[in-house]
Amino acid sequence: MKPAAFDYIRAEAVDEVLEGLSKEGGNARVLAGGQSLMAMLNMRLARPKVLIDIMRLTELSRIEDRAGAVTIGAGVRQATLLAWPELTRTLPLLALALPWVGHVQTRSRGTICGSLAHADPSAELPLLLVALGGEVHLRSTRRRRRVSASEFFVGMMATARAEDELIEAVSFPAHNGGRCAFREVARRHGDFAIVACAAVATPTGVRLTVGGVADVPMARDWPCLDGSALDDALNGFAHELDARDDVHATARYRRDLVRIIGRDLIGEVLQ
Amino acid sequence: MTRLAAHSRYPVRLSLNDTPVEAEAEPRMLLSDFLRHRIGATGTHVGCEHGVCGACTVIVDGMLTRSCLTLAAQVDGCEVQTVEGLAPSPDRLGILQQAFRRNHALQCGFCTAGILMSLDHYLRRNPSPREADIRDLLSGHLCRCTGYTPIIKAALEAAAELAATTEEKSDA
Amino acid sequence: MAQPAARSASVDVERRPWVGRSIERVEDAALLTGRGRFIDDLGTPPGTLHAAILRSPHAHADIVSIDAEAARRAPDVAAVLTGEQVKAMTSSLVVGVKAPVECWPIATERVRYVGEPVAVVVATDRARAEDAADLIDVNYQPRAAVIDPLAALAADAPVLHDGFPGNLASDRSFSYGNPEQAFAEAAHRFSIDIRYPRNSCTPIETYGVIASYEAAEDAFDVLANFQGPFSIHTVISRALKVPGNRLRLRTPPDSGGSFGVKQGVFPYIVLIGAASRAAGRPVKWIEDRLEHLTASVSATNRATKLSAAVAADGRVLALDWDQVEDCGAHLRAPEPATLYRMHGNLTGAYDIRHVRVRNRVVVTNKTPTGLNRGFGGPQVYFALERLMQRIAIGLDLDPLEVIRRNLVPAGAFPYRTATGALLDSGNYQEAIAKAVEQGKLAELMARREEARAQGSLYGIGFTAVVEPSVSNMGYITTVLTAAERRKAGPKNGAQATATVALDPVGGVTVHVASVPQGQGHRTVLSQVVADVFGLKPQDVRVNTEIDTAKDAWSIASGNYASRFAAAVAGSAKLAAERIAHRLARVAASQLNVEPVDIVFAGGFVVSKRNPENRVAFSRVAALGHWSPGSLPDDAGQTIRETVFWTPPELTAPDDEDRINSSLCHGFIFDFCGVEVDRTTFETRIDRYVTMHDCGTILHPAMVNGQIRGGFAQALGAALYEEYAYAADGSFLTGTFADYLLPTTTEVPEPQIIHMETPSPFTPLGAKGVGEGNCMSTPVCIANAVADALGLEDVTLPLVPAKLAGLTRGPEPEPPAGRSSAKPAREGDRRLHGEGSASVNAAPDQVWAMLLDVTTLQAVIPGCQRVDKVSDTHFRADVTLGIGPVTGRYRADAQLFDLDPPNAVTLRGKAEGALGFGDAEGRITLAPDGKGGTKLHYSYDAAIGGKVASIGGRLLDGATRVIIGQFFAALAHQAGGAPAGGFSLFALLRRLANLFGGRQ
Incomplete structure (x- = not known):
């Protein structure tokens, strides 16, 4: 169980990364924290010809709280963000949910943007980006663009990133003062979610975002609902998610959790 | 920019437990294999090579690191700490190691190195952990022999002892 | 000549023995400093x-x-x-x-x-x-593959080996006592059907x-x-x-x-x-971890039907076992030993005199099975102890009372079970009474009442288990008939060996063939031998490496069947005693006393009557090297002694198939309280009490270590672990993210209670203790969960979704306008789907494209080249990818049922490094009345191989994406647009476009 051979590029400037991606296209993979990619390399599920290591680029390791958004560079590790003193104030939902991402030993290396790039449908970070309506900052030698979370995740492990683009950063809208809540059910602590839910108060009501069920995190905005109206809304949403069976859970179980946890979280947020 | 070609070997230099070491590695060589088979530091063990079991956990530049999910090339120039660096001297065990021995917190000892590294890293930064903190920390490690509870007991005992030692020092 | 070395020092000849103390382990210093020597370290x-x-x-x-x-x-x-x-x-x-x-x-x-x-x-x-x-x-x-042991016995099942007709490798029936009469006369009959899953103790070193x-x-x-x-x-x-x-x-x-x-x-x-x-x-x-999980070895899964003839008071009069053992694809040595290891113990801890057994061994398309902690015990006790709970419920009795009424009487030891085991010693009633008291069962019962009053799902489970240890090498021959056994020659016993040697300066070395993997054998042997020689454990060096070219060993050597404490440590004691006996003669002549007056204590060989008359142990010990001529003529050599020990109780099966399958029989009584979460159906162990009587305890901390470790593995088996297979034989749990071991956040500390009833059959009175909780804990937890949820049947592992499915009522209907979810067949990994599209080309044009190599090359995702074998048969090299997961495949596609230009069936398969897939699709074309075509497709697909075992969580999605790539590309090539509104096709097309250009 050793990786297939690849060239290794240690980038010393962002331009080198972009040039590398431009030249190598789909044959290249960006190596950040490596917590998903390296396992796939070891199992030979992924066989890029070139790995471009971006972790020596200090310009990518910044967290900036500016103009109503928190921008997190591609080199920022999950543990770094979790330890950022402004986190609870600016991104309370992330403060709640980041401890659910993997384990201490993987958060210490894994990056925020790396998890988004990997786009595992059960991972917490894509869910959080969708829940908060964040943006992914993409950059290539051709252009720079920002893609909203709902546009970025297009399928299981598939994103809107073109092959020559680097996820340079991600930005989350800074906290607007509304309540938020997060809950996850996994087989064991630290496992990928069977169902993860985040509820966020919105100016008109509440947004519920669900991960682990569909191919991408799915969000739904509702006005302030309760009682049977909320039950019906959650039931409809649960059925729309196209849940599936696997060795860890059944589709029905997933829908049940969406209905029950969704209701609990919305109750917490709207109370 | 440094580009290392797939099938060639390049020197990797790092500080291992405060001693400079150097050996050659292909780009695809994992840090775990580099430490074990190039440097001969076989105390770090390999249990799954997909980042779950935690046996290969080491500390790179102050970060807990799965050495099976890290390339040797990535740690060129870094400071690496492994289980071989934990004891104060070859004939003496450190406080944490002693607590493990006293509490029978290991049986086969295969997973132990990684667990010790996580605890060493954690206890230096969190001198008075609760049991729940230790359980959360060590949920990133698999042990098949002990049933874990002696490990947790050893960790809490070591924490208390380390805290007492630090107090003594600061009193002095 | 006798010159005591230091007259001033006094020797305590009655000092406390080292055996029985929890001394620190000699193994640990190296393991804690990274200086262990595992195979890949050498x-x-x-x-x-x-x-x-x-x-x-x-x-x-x-x-x-x-x-x-x-x-x-x-x-x-x-x-x-x-x-x-x-x-x-x-x-x-x-x-x-x-x-x-x-x-x-x-x-x-x-x-x-x-x-x-x-x-x-x-x-x-x-x-x-x-x-x-x-x-x-x-x-x-x-x-075609067959995965299930009962399905493997079906007349139309695929056959794995011609030499095993009907996949049946062995079929033996046994009868002990008069079960027919007992069943005919009993007031009640209870039965249970069990499917015990596959799992493994998965060591962290491969x-x-x-x-x-x-x-x-x-x-x-x-x-x-x-x-x-x-x-x-x-x-x-x-x-x-x-x-x-x-x-x-x-x-x-x-x-x-x-x-x-x-x-x-x-x-x-x-x-x-x-x-x-x-x-x-x-x-x-x-071996790497993927290899290990997929293909190393597994415990057997077993289908068991167990029936009991029961008297009105809950006394079990007879048992009827029907066991179908699944050994996987090959019957590798020593299988079917898992099935027969427990043969003497099929009545568990109970006094049941009539037993009928049918044992069948089948092969299926799964990894071959082998040794695993518990070895047959978990499978047997899951059936027996689940049945005991069911009897209690059926007769409206307290489950513990049913256990008590059936126990082997305290005065009956050594007790011969109906099937032949000789239970060496014990007092099960006393053990249970102790556990109930010290484990505070009354408090736990009150806790259940309180929890239930508050609406919690709380349950209590009990288990009583006899833990066999030190296997009889002959038990496996019970699979043969008595006539076949006579022909094959005798096979029995449990030969253990140990060597004790003295070096020229009196240092003591012990060598055994016990092959430990972390159990601390070196420490315990140093205690045992130190006691014999009156030394300290650190004076005794123990080597447990084995080299079959140089060392003493037998076929029974090794580390299995919990044989160390009972057999190996005892053999070391006997070897040391033989040398000590000779040294005593040497010392007696030097000290001018009788050999019976000699004791070994405090590093000296001492006269009991006059402790000041003594000689250093090292001097006496060295004499055999330096001055063999001065040894008394009848003493014999004192340099090295190898003992082979086998217990006479371990005889071959008798002509009635009674077999004393193990030498020692510990007793375990467990009870636990669990709470099942009403939302998630996760099982939380609130309290777990485990009482053990493993005879004389040599090292209390190590015994507790074995109990805790076994308990954690058993907790895994109960709640998390299963080697899962799809119906087509794909292996689904090939990584540690799929095969889930419990971690620190899942494993509580069990309350351990001990009682010591020495075994009369072993030199130290010790019995094995390493496997017991793997036998008792899974069923104890299952009984508690069944109690909490009021379920008649529970299957391991107790996956929350499974428990929820058994407990929750019907699901809320989807809102109007949405079809209800398709019922999923368990284990069915095939994926079905359909879609449609409008294509801006006439049906005959679309038809031509489907048969055209160039078009196919363009529409098959990641296609490098297409070879036309015939007009309706194509081969292609393709590269498929989901995110970073890419692999090359060789694809083969054929067209069937051609109805130009209206319909065609496409059947294809692909195979590559990451696995294989096959799919069948029906495509229909109809004019849309506007010059274009309405294309409709339905498909049925499956993926297997490596990608199934390590990416199972993501597999269905992956399959859909790949199939979608094909149809999306087809529509795209034809200049089509997806049909309006939400459709799978639209989604797939959107996805597939993102892979466009990927090679």
């Missing part, structure tokens, strides 16, 4: 090569061809061995029953389980060996083998982290076609856990031995 001879193994992605398939030329030509590759080459160099492994069946360590002509070796590549390093393995092109012709063929001597030198039993040595040497004295099998000083599992390394010893012979160099192979 150096290899210069020039050693490294092996990688190519494995089957199919559960059942014929190997049509293997093209290994490219691999053989690859740089740094020394050899590539396929089944054909291995077969030419070796003999078939011995099969556990008499049948015309072969068992090779590598597939020959046919693969029978996912992960079965197909080729071995030997290269200068592991990565290069894997590179070359990727170049091997195997052409498989899949066969298998490792370093093999060297020495051509000059036609001999093999093998280092492997094998654990025994060394009866397997004979299997290996026979397979390698050398006599036993030309197979030198050694073990490394440390082994990273085994729990039985490392017995299963032996087929790889044969394989790597053959590879070394082929390459002419030493070859090393370290």
Whole structure:
């Protein structure tokens, strides 16, 4: 169980990364924290010809709280963000949910943007980006663009990133003062979610975002609902998610959790 | 920019437990294999090579690191700490190691190195952990022999002892 | 001559023994500082090569061809061995029953389980060996697979081996007492059907083998982290076609856990031995985790129907066992031992005199089974103890009371069970009373009432278990009839061995063939021998490495059946005592006392009556080296003594098939309280109490360590762990993210209570203790969960979704306008879907495209080239990818049921390094009335192989994406637009476009 051979590029400037991606296209993979990619390399599920290591680029390791958004560079590790003193104030939902991402030993290396790039449908970070309506900052030698979370995740492990683009950063809208809540059910602590839910108060009501069920995190905005109206809304949403069976859970179980946890979280947020 | 070609070997230099070491590695060589088979530091063990079991956990530049999910090339120039660096001297065990021995917190000892590294890293930064903190920390490690509870007991005992030692020092 | 060394020091001749104390382990200092010596830590001879193994992605398939030329030509590759080459160099492994069946360590002509070796590549390093393995092109012709043991017995089931007609490897029936009468006369009859799942104790260190063929001597030198039993040595040497004295099998000083599992390394010893012979160099192979989970070894899964004849008061009068044991694809030695290990103990802790048994052994398309902690116990006790709970519920009795009424009477030991076990000692009633009191059962019952009053799902479970240890090497012959046994010759006993030696300065060395994997044998032996010689444990050096070329061993050597404390430690005591006895004669003559007056204490050999009359132990001990002539004539040598010990109680099965399958029988009584979460249906262990009577305790902390470790593994078996297979035989739990071991956040501290009833049959009074909780805990937790949820049947593992499914009522209907969710068949991994599209071309144009090579090349995702075999048969090389997961596949597609230009069926399969897929789709074309075509498709697809076992969580989504790529590209090529509104097609097309251009 050793990786297939690849060239290794240690980038010393962002331009080198972009040039590398431009030249190598789909044959290249960006190596950040490596917590998903390296396992796939070891199992030979992924066989890029070139790995471009971006972790020596200090310009990518910044967290900036500016103009109503928190921008997190591609080199920022999950543990770094979790330890950022402004986190609870600016991104309370992330403060709640980041401890659910993997384990201490993987958060210490894994990056925020790396998890988004990997786009595992059960991972917490894509869910959080969708829940908060964040943006992914993409950059290539051709252009720079920002893609909203709902546009970025297009399928299981598939994103809107073109092959020559680097996820340079991600930005989350800074906290607007509304309540938020997060809950996850996994087989064991630290496992990928069977169902993860985040509820966020919105100016008109509440947004519920669900991960682990569909191919991408799915969000739904509702006005302030309760009682049977909320039950019906959650039931409809649960059925729309196209849940599936696997060795860890059944589709029905997933829908049940969406209905029950969704209701609990919305109750917490709207109370 | 440094580009290392797939099938060639390049020197990797790092500080291992405060001693400079150097050996050659292909780009695809994992840090775990580099430490074990190039440097001969076989105390770090390999249990799954997909980042779950935690046996290969080491500390790179102050970060807990799965050495099976890290390339040797990535740690060129870094400071690496492994289980071989934990004891104060070859004939003496450190406080944490002693607590493990006293509490029978290991049986086969295969997973132990990684667990010790996580605890060493954690206890230096969190001198008075609760049991729940230790359980959360060590949920990133698999042990098949002990049933874990002696490990947790050893960790809490070591924490208390380390805290007492630090107090003594600061009193002095 | 006697000159006591230090008259001033007083010697305490009555000092406290070391045995029974929890001293620190001698093993730990090295392990805690990174200086352990596990197999992959040891150096290899210069020039050693490294092996990688190519494995089957199919559960059942014929190997049509293997093209290994490219691999053989690859740089740094020394050899590539396929089944054909291995077969030419070796003999078939011995099969556990008499049948015309072969068992090779590598597939020959046919693969029978996912992960079965197909080729071995030997290269200068592991990565290069894997590179070359990727170049091997195997052409498989899949066969239908059978996964379930009862389905394997069906008349129309696919047959794995012609020599096992109907997949049945063995079918034996037994009757003890008069079960027919007991069932006929009993007031009640209770039955239970059990499916015990597959799981494994999965040590954190995987298998490792370093093999060297020495051509000059036609001999093999093998280092492997094998654990025994060394009866397997004979299997290996026979397979390698050398006599036993030309197979030198050694073990490394440390082994990273085994729990039985490392017995299963032996087929790889044969394989790597053959590879070394082929390459002419030493070859090393370290199994990786994916290989281990997929294909190392597993405990057996078993289908059991157990019935009990029960009196009105809850007394069980008779049992009727019908066990169907699933040993996987090959019946490897020592199977079907898992089934027969418990044969003497089928009545558990109970006094039940009438037993009927039918034991069938079947083969299925799963990994072959082997040793695993508990070995047959979990399977038996799950049925028996679930049934005891059911009897209690059925008769409206307290479950504990039903257990109590059936226990073997306290005064009845040694007690012969109906099926032949001789229960050596115990007092089960007292043990239960102690546990109830010290474990505060009354408090737990009150807690349940309180929790239930508050609406919680809270339950209590009980289990009483007899834990057998020190296996009778003859129990496996119970699978033969008495006549067959007479023909085969006797097989019985449990030969243990230990050597104690004294060096020229009086140092004591102990060697045993117990092959520990973390159990602390070296520490305990130093205690045992120190006590005999009046020394300190640190004065005694213990070596537990084994070298079959030089050391004392027998077929029973090794670490299994919890035999260390009872058999091996006792043998070391006997060996030390023999030397001590002689040293006493030597010392007696020096001290001018009678030998009976001599004791060993405090580092001296001392006169009991006059403790000041003494001589240093080291002086007496050294004499055999320096001055053998001065030893008393009748003392004999005092340098080295090897003891072989076998208990006379372990006789062969008698003509009525009664078998004393184990020497010692500990007793365990467990109870626990669990709470099941109403939302998630996760089971939380609130309190777990485990009472053990394992005879004399040699090292309390290590005994507790065994209990805690077994408990944690059993908790895993109860709640998390299963080697899961799809109906097509795909293996679904190939990583530690899929096969879930409990971690620190899941495992509580059990309350451990002890009682010590020494075994009269072992030198130290000790019994085994290593496996008990693997037998008692899974069913105890299951009983508690059944109690909490009011369920009649529960199946392990207690997956929350499964419990929710059994407990929750019907699901809320989807809102109007949405079809309700399709009912999913369990284990069905096939994926069905359909979609439609409007295409801006007439049906006959679309039809032409479907049959056109150029179009196909354009629409098949990642297609490099298409070869037209015939007008309706195409072959293609494609690269498919989901995110970063990409692989090359060889695809083969054929068109059927052509109805131009209206409809066609497309049937295809693809095979590559990451696995295989097959799909069938029906495409219909209809004019849309506007010059275009309405295209409709439906499909049915499945993916298997490596990607199924390591990406199962993501598999269905992946399948849909890939199929979508094809149809989206087809529509795109035809200039079509997806049909309006939400459709799978639209989604797939959107996805597929994102892969556009990927190679």
